[in-house]
Amino acid sequence: xxxxxxxxxxxIEDVFDGAIIAFGGFFSAGRPAALTLALxxxxxxxxxxxxxxxxTGNEEMLELVVNGQIKRAVCNYPFPRSASKGARHPFEQAVxxxxxxxxxxxIGTFVEKLRCAGAGIPAFYTAxxxxxxxxxxxxxxxxxxxxxLLELALPVDFAFVHAWKGDHEGNLVYRFTAQNYNNAMAxxxxxxxxxxxxxxxxxxxxxxxxxxxxxxxxxxxETGKPELSGFSLxxx
Amino acid sequence: xxxxMKITLPGMPPLEREMIALRIANMLEDGAYxxxxxxxxxxxxxxxxxxxxxxxxxxxxxKCGPLAEEGEIDQDRINASCQFVRDMPGTSYFNVETSFAxxxxxxxxxxVLGALQVSARGDLAGWNTPARGLGKRGNIxxxxxxxxxxxxxxxxxxxxxxxxxxxxxTECSYPLTAKACVDVIVTNYALIEVTAKxxxxxxxxxxxxxxxxxxxxxxxxxxxxxxxxMEL
Numbered sequence: 001x002x003x004x005x006x007x008x009x010x011x012i013e014d015v016f017d018g019a020i021i022a023f024g025g026f027f028s029a030g031r032p033a034a035l036t037l038a039l040x041x042x043x044x045x046x047x048x049x050x051x052x053x054x055x056t057g058n059e060e061m062l063e064l065v066v067n068g069q070i071k072r073a074v075c076n077y078p079f080p081r082s083a084s085k086g087a088r089h090p091f092e093q094a095v096x097x098x099x100x101x102x103x104x105x106x107i108g109t110f111v112e113k114l115r116c117a118g119a120g121i122p123a124f125y126t127a128x129x130x131x132x133x134x135x136x137x138x139x140x141x142x143x144x145x146x147x148x149l150l151e152l153a154l155p156v157d158f159a160f161v162h163a164w165k166g167d168h169e170g171n172l173v174y175r176f177t178a179q180n181y182n183n184a185m186a187x188x189x190x191x192x193x194x195x196x197x198x199x200x201x202x203x204x205x206x207x208x209x210x211x212x213x214x215x216x217x218x219x220x221x222e223t224g225k226p227e228l229s230g231f232s233l234x235x236x
Numbered sequence: 237x238x239x240x241m242k243i244t245l246p247g248m249p250p251l252e253r254e255m256i257a258l259r260i261a262n263m264l265e266d267g268a269y270x271x272x273x274x275x276x277x278x279x280x281x282x283x284x285x286x287x288x289x290x291x292x293x294x295x296x297x298x299k300c301g302p303l304a305e306e307g308e309i310d311q312d313r314i315n316a317s318c319q320f321v322r323d324m325p326g327t328s329y330f331n332v333e334t335s336f337a338x339x340x341x342x343x344x345x346x347x348v349l350g351a352l353q354v355s356a357r358g359d360l361a362g363w364n365t366p367a368r369g370l371g372k373r374g375n376i377x378x379x380x381x382x383x384x385x386x387x388x389x390x391x392x393x394x395x396x397x398x399x400x401x402x403x404x405x406t407e408c409s410y411p412l413t414a415k416a417c418v419d420v421i422v423t424n425y426a427l428i429e430v431t432a433k434x435x436x437x438x439x440x441x442x443x444x445x446x447x448x449x450x451x452x453x454x455x456x457x458x459x460x461x462x463x464x465x466m467e468l
Contacts, residue, residue: 026295026332027318028311053375057318077377081274083368095373102373107294108336108381115333126340127384131415133372134380164312176329177295178312183331211331228311 003170003220004199008038011193011221015044015158018071022050022114022185024161027057030178032160033226034195036060039160040067048072050114050156052107052181054091056080057229065090065100072101074154076110105151106134111184113154118187118216123152159189162226163212166196167203170217171210179211186216195223240402240454250424251441251468256392258283258468259422260348263390268345269298269338271382273362274317276392277348292344294378296335299327316378339378340385347386349379351393351418353408356455358418358430360391361410372411383414395423395452402454404428404435425449427466434458439466 005011012035015021021039025031040063047070054073055062064070079092086092094100105113106128116124125148129135139150161182164175172194174182186192194212199222251259253276261283264270271292272278281291281302293300293315300315301322309320338344353361360383364374383389393403404421421428426449427439437457440449446459 026316027314029295029314030312077375078373079370079375081375083365086368092370096370104373104376106376106380107332107378108340108385111332111336126381128340128380128414130384132380132412134376136372174331176310176313176323177293177297177315179296179329179331181332184333226311228309 002168004168005219005221008034011219012038017044018046019157020048022156022159024182024185025058026180028229030162030180031058032162032195033060034223035160040064045069046071050074053077070100074103076107109151114184114188116153117155156189159185159192161186161194163194163196165198166194166220167200167205169202170214172212174211183212186212192217193219197225270346271344273349275350294335296330339381344386346388347382348390351391353403353410354418355408356406358416359408360413360418361408362413364411379413383417388419389417391418391421395425405454436460441466
């Protein structure tokens with residue numbers, strides 16, 4: 001089995017208008033920078049993006065915003081932390097103008113929606129968000145005297161993930177805190193496309209230390225390491 | 237209740253943010269697993285070096301080390317506030333689904349969180365400032381999971397907003413992070429415990445009386461029998 005593609009362009013060739021795409025990465029760490037830039041060049045529109053934040057640490061996503069490719073975003077920490085930075089931020093401005101719709105979840109709920117989609121579980125209960133605006137319109141159920149919200153799984157059409165190393169069969173290894181959402185997103189997608197810093201021969205990874213088994217990954221493309229995000233030098 | 241306002245006191249000036257963090261660090265027990273939120277909570281890590289306290293960062297790191305020095309910067313090793321950090325002997329890395337299993341699953345002994353407002357019942361509002369004009373949209377991050385999942389929630393905040401508005405109120409007016417989740421509030425003037433009977437004033441900074449803390453607080457305070465000066 002060989003899942004390797006020769007270029008990011010070839011790896012995303014079938015991404016269609018209206019697709020739901022999950023992007024790995026927690027601020028700058030583990031973001032699929034090369035796949036994101038390729039998507040902005042491909043120009044498909046009406047996308048739903050599932051990603052922690054848009055354009056803070058993962059500045060490549062701003063290309064999609066400026067090109068008007070995003071219809072809806074599903075996030076947990078969507079905006080710059082500072083209000084003054086937000087006032088100059090293309091994503092925040094597009095949301096304020098109503099050009100991009102936005103759904104927000106607590107991080108634990110956000111990632112569990114993805115994990116469940118990948119695990120064949122249609123919905124789950126969590127206490128996070130009970131009694132807050134997150135609970136609006138959701139079923140509430142009490143277990144052992146505590147309120148929980150029913151949250152639905154979030155399956156996606158494509159996941160763009162970034163790994164440190166990958167082999168030809170799609171087994172992936174992440175580095176330090178660059179793991180973050182990449183595994184859950186790989187599980188949740190019909191088609192997971194992994195950009196890897198280093199491609200190794202099948203058998204070249206220690207099978208005891210695979211983070212995402214190749215069954216969750218359809219395509220692998222070697223891209224090298226993304227540049228240091230200028231944003232990440234300051235922290236949020 | 238008469239209008240609550242920031243007053244100038246003749247005694248010691250209010251605590252610096254680092255000192256709020258120190259008071260909280262002194263409250264943590266050895267052997268604790270602790271998550272620190274953005275802002276003043278992050279400063280707690282400056283006061284626990286050498287102690288047997290393990291910091292969890294919700295990005296997926298246990299035993300998160302101090303901030304990285306110039307030359308140690310690695311973009312794959314950041315904390316949840318996007319600061320470059322170091323690891324230590326015994327550090328582990330994992331994915332976010334595992335990180336939040338720890339948080340919701342009751343493994344976190346303490347979460348230290350910032351707040352915009354705290355109510356008399358311990359309701360916490362910390363993710364959405366209405367003045368920013370984003371309506372119900374804002375940066376929730378991991379705060380809601382931490383508020384409901386941690387065994388103990390300590391709020392680290394200043395007593396007033398930058399405009400001099402009180403932050404401890406009978407009811408929160410800002411969107412909530414979670415209901416009745418706060419156990420202890422440490423501000424630049426006082427240490428207040430949230431109990432079933434209401435807010436109990438346990439400590440005030442030197443030179444500030446219980447009456448003066450009450451005047452600065454827009455919710456009724458019960459003065460603890462052992463009310464005393466805050467020691468740092």
